[in-house]
Amino acid sequence: MWNLLLRKLKMGNLTEKGGNSLTQQKSSKLPSSFRQSLQARHLDCGSCNGCDWELTALGNSFYDHQHLGIDFVASPRHADVLMCTGPGSTQLLMAAHETYEAMAKPKWVVAVGDCAVDGGVFKGAYASENGIGNVLPVDVKIPGCPPKPEDIINALLEFMGKR
């Protein structure tokens, strides 16, 4: 216990505060009740899992998405945005649709990574779409292979009008 506390004191606070502000800075197309807090659901649509791991990284003590009002939820029913990674692999499309359908309105879709944006390197593969935009209505695109965690956070904050 004491060791833990000591370690914590030595380490200080790792979380990067850059740019976080609770006040609205820019306009956003989101209704005002979503601008302070956004509940996201991750959906892997055939990614190489690089993007998935960067989404996971958002939860580590450096980025700590929760302090920005962004959280990942376990069910699409609780989600405001669907964060899709991967180009849209054919055998998963139905399930992806069902996930989207299960979300309550209003809902938004974020395409995370080059694959989700336009198919990336997997363009033209026989069991894949060229981006999740072919299947779901995409509102935000975050390019990169994979996009860095800070890119993902910035894009989400921008979407919320916080940046």
Place this chain on the structure above:
Amino acid sequence: MLGLREYLQNFHSCPSVEIVEWKKQEGTVDVSARDLPEILSYCLAMRPRPIWLTHVVNDERQLERGFCLYLVLHFPGLDFSLTLVAKGINNEFPTLSSIFPALNWSEREAQDLFGLQAVGHPDTRSLVLHPGWPQGFYPLRKDYKRGDEGKQFKRAPLVFPEMHGDGIFQVPVGPIHAGIIEPGHFRFYVIGEPVLHLEAQLFYTHKGIEKLVEGRSIDEGLHIIERVCGVCTLSHGLAYCEAVEKLAKVEVPRSVLLWRTILAELERVYNHIGDIGNMCAGVGFAVGNANGSQSKEKLQRLNLEFFGHRFLRGMVVPGGVKSISSSKDCQTLLNRLLEIALDFEEWLPLLLHHDGFRQRAVTTGVLKPEDAVEMGVTGPAARASGIANDWRELHAYLLYPELNVQSMVEEDGDVWSRLMVRVKETRESFRFLETLLNEGMEKSEGTNEALIPFSSHKLSPWQPAWGCVESPRGTDVVWLMVDEEAKIYRCRIRSASYANWPAVPLTVPGNIVPDFPLINKSFELCYSCCDR
């Protein structure tokens, strides 16, 4: 080794077996598909027992060889790899799965993608292609041209065994899971809380990468192969480059070997530490998870700072590495790594001495050694079941022989053992990195040789070549054949996850459903490089 060679030479004194090539470390032998079961049985009876590296089916009808089957076995101890080639297959071949269950998935995959029949295969269900694709869709045949089959795909019910009895329930889970993870469908057959049987249906992220790379240049191929798996990017890229270099008959200079070894170990530490933390997430143990992900982030930031990519993409190129760091960078990198290693030792006891965590992990999800051998399991999962099969120890490649790598083995095969294997390997990797970076500091001047353009080399066409690397999850194998224009003709990716997935369901019966996330995380397999 003589035994094997003599056996093959005298095989029924029959002309169907022909030794094409027999070098110190690699041999290629043509056999007929009919004789394969007998030859494989003989090989498997040898001690130490050989391991499988890859199983490839290739459509070589254009070359008038029919469909060909390549089975690559490795004989540990001798560091000898044998490729058995069966040419001239028409539309069926006798199954090898009943002799060697490790080939079960690979043969079913050949049925799905090539439309060949593995005669006598114990499982008649499709694997890679889910029910619902149009009839006669065999995408890996050379005469297949991409049409709109994807549009025609209509999801049909998956086929699962039936189970009846009082109080038996089926619990379907997935393909989409809660949390940030990849998709796969699991069907638990439970009686009360304990699991009786588990069926896993994967391949939801199947995209058709092996077809996609066909006809591409070597560089384009590398770009795609690096994206087969996010977290084993470097291992896949390296295995691919090794195969390319074999085809070009190029020996890479020592400085390149050094940096490739450093990169491979960097990939191992960031993965292992992340996986150790992630196992804690499997039981909701937040302190362990937070520390693991924090250290992983620090390591990935080092990757970005020194090598330009958080997952080390783009660092390995055919014939070399993209860049070689200066002495000063080596020193800084080493100092930072040692800090992280110290920090690792500081937080690790939190989980190793945590009673609650121990209780969840010990005796959970046991993989029996005999199952691990039969199923061809590789990596930390195999070593946790007492099988010393670290490819860095078995095979002399990169600078590993000098580092004197020992397989880190645990005996119990449970979640705890898989954790401990990773802990020990992480410590070893930090030690290796120290040695390697010290060498890097001395030798970083005048290493332009690492950057010689590779494109001037001629690749031997229509020859099989494989590259093999011990990734954090086990042995990754890339098998490659190119045509006269040095365009990829066939590329088969057998990742560690592909080898290990079939064994995961065997470890679950007897455990309770809530233990599955923990068991799954202790294997820490990737779906993407399994599904491709």
